[in-house]
Amino acid sequence: MTENRLKIFCIEAGMLATCCYVISRENAETCVLIDPGAEGGMIARELDGLKPELILLTHGHYDHVGGVSELLKLFPDLSVACHEDCARQATDARANLSFHVMGSATTIPQPATLLEDEEKFTAAGIGFTAILLPGHAPGHMVFYVEDAGVLFDGDTIFAGGIGRSDLPGCDGDLLMRGLRKLVQTLPGETVLYPGHGPATTIANELKHNPYLR
Numbered sequence: 019m020t021e022n023r024l025k026i027f028c029i030e031a032g033m034l035a036t037c038c039y040v041i042s043r044e045n046a047e048t049c050v051l052i053d054p055g056a057e058g059g060m061i062a063r064e065l066d067g068l069k070p071e072l073i074l075l076t077h078g079h080y081d082h083v084g085g086v087s088e089l090l091k092l093f094p095d096l097s098v099a100c101h102e103d104c105a106r107q108a109t110d111a112r113a114n115l116s117f118h119v120m121g122s123a124t125t126i127p128q129p130a131t132l133l134e135d136e137e138k139f140t141a142a143g144i145g146f147t148a149i150l151l152p153g154h155a156p157g158h159m160v161f162y163v164e165d166a167g168v169l170f171d172g173d174t175i176f177a178g179g180i181g182r183s184d185l186p187g188c189d190g191d192l193l194m195r196g197l198r199k200l201v202q203t204l205p206g207e208t209v210l211y212p213g214h215g216p217a218t219t220i221a222n223e224l225k226h227n228p229y230l231r
């Protein structure tokens with residue numbers, strides 16, 4: 019199944035060490051970026067020669083979008099896709115918490131593409147399905163690459179933890195409902211790439227994550 023192999027690496031950026039994932043097909047020249055959270059120039063230098071074709075945003079918190087504006091300047095053909103509620107949050111320095119936490123405004127230009135729940139699309143030769151999983155943030159999406167068995171899940175589930183639900187705009191019940199449905203729907207061997215910390219699998223989290231018991 020070599021045709022389904024993906025190259026995935028994480029570039030940690032910003033004070034919260036948010037994981038910006040760089041995803042490409044083996045031997046491809048283009049890639050998809052997920053959540054460039056800060057330091058766009060540094061991320062651009064770390065791309066290993068890959069040209070970014072699309073930025074996907076899981077949600078609009080400043081620590082997941084702070085690198086977007088600089089990357090868009092460096093790569094004029096690059097565009098951004100996310101849910102419309104994520105776009106609303108990311109483009110507003112109060113809603114994206116940059117004012118609240120950092121005391122300075124970080125926003126992004128209006129994303130070119132607004133994604134719907136369960137929308138399928140292809141970028142850099144990779145087929146994605148966007149799945150809406152709000153609760154940690156409005157319009158939070160997770161991105162599933164079915165043929166590679168991987169899910170980029172933002173701040174919904176981490177190795178041994180789940181996303182915060184105590185921030186403005188959060189809804190803990192909604193997050194838990196979405197998470198339970200997700201882990202029951204996707205195969206256990208699905209590899210999870212969260213917004214912070216190490217990768218894990220659904221099976222592993224079902225066994226060890228105290229929030230899913």
Ligand SMILES: [Zn+2]
Pocket residue numbers: 077079154155173
């Ligand atoms: Zn967040």
Ligand SMILES: [Zn+2]
Pocket residue numbers: 034036079081082173213214
């Ligand atoms: Zn985060």
